[in-house]
Structures are given as structure tokens and as C-alpha cells.
Amino acid sequence: MRRMTSRPAAPPLPAYRRKLFWVALLYFSEGLPLGVFYDIFPVYFRQQGVNLADIGLLSLLGLAWTVKFLWAPAIDWARHHRWWIAGANFGMAAVMALFAGSPGLGPWVWVAIGAFTMLSATNDIATDGYTIELLDKREYGMANGFRIGFYRVGMLTAGAVLMLSGWFGWTLAYLLGAAVFLLNGGVVLLAPREQPRARVAPGGAAREFRLLRDQPLWVGALALVLLGLLWPVLPPVARAAGWDGLNAVAGTWWFRGALPVGLMFAGAGLMVQAARGPRAELMREGPVFGAWVELLSRRGMLSVLLFILLFKLGDAAMGFMVKPFWVDSGFSSEKIGLVSVNVGLALSIAGGLVGGWYVDRAGIFKGLWVLGLWQALSNLGYALAAWYVPRVLPGADGIVHPVDVALHHQAAVYAASALESFTGGLGTGAFLAFLMAITHRAKATTEYAILSSIFAFSRAVAGWAGGIGAQEMGYAGYFFLTFWLSFPAYLLLPRVRRMLEHQDRNPI
Numbered sequence: 001m002r003r004m005t006s007r008p009a010a011p012p013l014p015a016y017r018r019k020l021f022w023v024a025l026l027y028f029s030e031g032l033p034l035g036v037f038y039d040i041f042p043v044y045f046r047q048q049g050v051n052l053a054d055i056g057l058l059s060l061l062g063l064a065w066t067v068k069f070l071w072a073p074a075i076d077w078a079r080h081h082r083w084w085i086a087g088a089n090f091g092m093a094a095v096m097a098l099f100a101g102s103p104g105l106g107p108w109v110w111v112a113i114g115a116f117t118m119l120s121a122t123n124d125i126a127t128d129g130y131t132i133e134l135l136d137k138r139e140y141g142m143a144n145g146f147r148i149g150f151y152r153v154g155m156l157t158a159g160a161v162l163m164l165s166g167w168f169g170w171t172l173a174y175l176l177g178a179a180v181f182l183l184n185g186g187v188v189l190l191a192p193r194e195q196p197r198a199r200v201a202p203g204g205a206a207r208e209f210r211l212l213r214d215q216p217l218w219v220g221a222l223a224l225v226l227l228g229l230l231w232p233v234l235p236p237v238a239r240a241a242g243w244d245g246l247n248a249v250a251g252t253w254w255f256r257g258a259l260p261v262g263l264m265f266a267g268a269g270l271m272v273q274a275a276r277g278p279r280a281e282l283m284r285e286g287p288v289f290g291a292w293v294e295l296l297s298r299r300g301m302l303s304v305l306l307f308i309l310l311f312k313l314g315d316a317a318m319g320f321m322v323k324p325f326w327v328d329s330g331f332s333s334e335k336i337g338l339v340s341v342n343v344g345l346a347l348s349i350a351g352g353l354v355g356g357w358y359v360d361r362a363g364i365f366k367g368l369w370v371l372g373l374w375q376a377l378s379n380l381g382y383a384l385a386a387w388y389v390p391r392v393l394p395g396a397d398g399i400v401h402p403v404d405v406a407l408h409h410q411a412a413v414y415a416a417s418a419l420e421s422f423t424g425g426l427g428t429g430a431f432l433a434f435l436m437a438i439t440h441r442a443k444a445t446t447e448y449a450i451l452s453s454i455f456a457f458s459r460a461v462a463g464w465a466g467g468i469g470a471q472e473m474g475y476a477g478y479f480f481l482t483f484w485l486s487f488p489a490y491l492l493l494p495r496v497r498r499m500l501e502h503q504d505r506n507p508i
Helices: 013-047 052-065 072-078 081-101 108-134 137-168 170-188 204-213 216-241 244-250 253-275 290-296 301-311 313-328 333-362 364-388 407-437 441-473 475-484 488-505
Strands: none
Touching: 013 052, 013 081, 013 108, 013 137, 013 170, 013 313, 013 333, 052 108, 052 253, 052 313, 052 441, 072 081, 072 108, 072 441, 081 108, 081 170, 108 441, 137 170, 137 333, 137 407, 204 216, 216 253, 253 290, 253 441, 290 301, 290 441, 301 313, 301 407, 301 441, 301 488, 313 333, 313 364, 313 407, 313 441, 313 475, 333 364, 333 407, 364 407, 364 475, 364 488, 407 441, 407 488, 441 475
16 A cells, blocks of 8 residues: 655745745845946946956955855854844945945955955845745745845846946946945845744853864964955055055965965865864854864765855856956946846846746756756857957057947847846756755854855855956957856766755755
């Protein structure tokens, strides 16, 4: 006789719809800062005549998203996620207002963008932790479709701000961006309260740092990571302070980029070694490093972390150079923003929803490799567009000015953008479901911050390398190279499959 098994009851529809509303709003709030960082800032700096290598270097300020796990436990312990989200949005509004009122570029720009990325990372921590606690596992597929779709709406709202900069100037555009951040912060305070949860016993952090003091590997790892994070600020500080000796090397690519990336990699390697050392078990209950020990103690997790680092590498390597490519092809700010809003918006939401639907039916593992292939196609689309569309020569002032781009050239770039929006949503749908599936619900905020930090690290490093690659190889050659960067992660899929099967047998 066939044994009957009952499926978990679906959540009540009105409650589920309310959840989806807040998921949509929260991830709009999370996507907007990334849109400002990846769409507005590169166009703004390219229009000011900043070279590609320096624009790529700005990507390293995104390393704040990489070390957000360091203050994620504080947010997890303090709770009140909605207040953290609101405060971060108010802070980002202040940075946008600063850009609106301060014409020209100077060393202050590095500090302002660094603060912006720190606030955005804090917003991410609180949003991800809140959402994981809000949703049941059976709701991940469709909810991730909404996450991706409205995350992209947030990013593409930055495209609307960019479009307005072409019509009314950068001052008004930045002020509008500040207003949107203020509105986000106010509305988020109306979201449902966080679920009550037993708080960690007091003194846990003090005990952990006492243990940390006696384990030099942890201390060394943390020091290297923080030094790598702060390193990109040195060149502008040296220029402002007139330190001639440091200025001599501060402009070299290896000093500005290779050294901080190397320091971060060295710190990460030491952290892995420390987390697997004989005394690491003492740190397991700690609020900061305990999540690292917990993650790395799972069988096969090191390979899974490497997979996370590589899965969207091709996409990340191309991303920071896309908008400078549009500028160098002669497109104006309003045209760049218009296409992103009108075409990219619908296709991003569609891609996220289709990706979530496919993952719900085919499973996370199949979704990763099938949708990952589609994701890689957008790189080929941009490579073809860059090969076909001619570059516009800079004017006498060294700046590329907008021109009347031929219709067939516009069509090529718009098609590449549409393909990137839709397939990017597909791949991200599977990727986010995978990250949520391997996260321990009891430590959701901290563990998800660690996993997403690893992805953010690859995005920041790839953006820096992209500036050098595009400048040396040209856009077409570099975009074609990034297509092949999408596939090293596939070598690790057997490990990923075993991890997912283990999680299904032993849910956490």
C-alpha cells in the first residue's frame, strides 16, 4: 500500500500577500543604493573626464559590503531591524544631498562614497535578516522573484535619477535621490514588527573577544581584512596631504588595487585556517566569529563558499563597465536612464519572477546551472554590441560628449541591455534561493551577511579589475572575456548538490 504523505499547508493567502508587499518594498530599498553606486556614480565620473582605471578603482569602496559580517551580529543582537533600515536610508539621503551641494571632485568624494557603501551594507544586513525571519522556506521561490524584481526596480530607479540629470542637471538629480531615500526610511518604519526571539546571554561578545585575544590567527586575519578595506582611501589622502613620497607610488595600479585585494585575500585565508583550527570550537557560540566557525564546520562548505565567490563573477566583472561603455558610445544621461527604466524594469521583474517560478518547480540545483547559463548570455550580447557600435572620440576638454547615435547602433545597445536585465534576473533567482537554503535560521542575519559578503567581495574586485581590463583590451574584447569567467563555478556544482541534499535531509 502506498504510503500517503501530506504536504505542508500553504500560508493563508492574505498574510502571504502582505509578506510579498513588504518583501517588494524592502528590496526596492536595498536595490536603490546599488543602482546609485553602479549606474549613477560611474556615469557621473566618466562625464567629469575620470579615466576607466580610476572608475574601476571606485569599485573597491564596495568592499564595505564584503566585511559587513563584522557588524551584522550587533544588528542581530539589537534587533529592531526596521530602525536600522530606516537609519541607513536617512544617512544615504544625507550623502546624496552632499553631492548635490558640492560641485566638483576632491578627496571628500572617497570619504562620502565610503560612508554611502557602509550605510548600504548596514541596510542589506538588516533587510536580509528581517526577510529570512519573515518568510517560511516554502515561500522562498515566489518571494525571491519579488525580491529580484523589486531589487532591480530600486536599481532602475537610479536610472530615472540619471535620466533627470541629463534634463535638469546633477544638483536636482542628487536632491531627488535624497528625497527617495528619505521616503524609503519613513515607510519602512510601518513594516510589521520583528518576531520575538530569545536574546543572547549578556557578556557573550566580551567572552568572544577575550578568546580572540588568545588566538593570534583570528587577530591577524581581522587586521589584514580591515587594512585591505581601508587601503583605497590612502591615494586621495596622500594627494590632499601632499605626501610626495607616498604620492610617487600611490598612482600605480598595484598599489591602489592589487595590494588591498591581496590583503583581503590573505585575511580571508587566515580566517578560514583559524575557523578550522583546533581551538576554533571555543569560538562557536560567539556572536561575531561563531557564525564563521558554524559555517566552515559543515562538510564541503569551503567548496560551496568558493562557488559563491565565482557563480556571478562573469556578471560582476562586466557590470561596473557597462555604463561607461554607454557614455563612450555617445549616449546622453537621459537616454541611458530612459532605456533602463522603460525596458529594463519590465524585463528585470519578468526575469526574477520566471526564475523564482522555475526554481520552485525544478529545484534549486537545476535552477543554478540552467539559469546560470542564460545569465552568461548577457555578456556575449554586450560584447557584440561593443564590437558593432563605434566609440565617440573625446572633445578638446578630454570629455566624451553625447552625440546623435545612429538608430541601428542604439538598437544594438538597447538589445544588449534588455538581454542583461532579463537573464540577470533569472540567474539571481536561483542564486538567492541557494543562499537562503543553506542559511541557519537561528543565525540568519549573521550567516546570510557572511554569504552575501563573499559575493560582494568578488563584485568589488571584479569591478576594479574591469576598469583596467576595459582600458587595456577595449570594451568588446573585455566583455567577451567576462563571458568565459561565468563557467569556473560549474566545476564546483557536484559539491553544491551534495550540500543541498544534506540540507534537505537535515534542515537547519
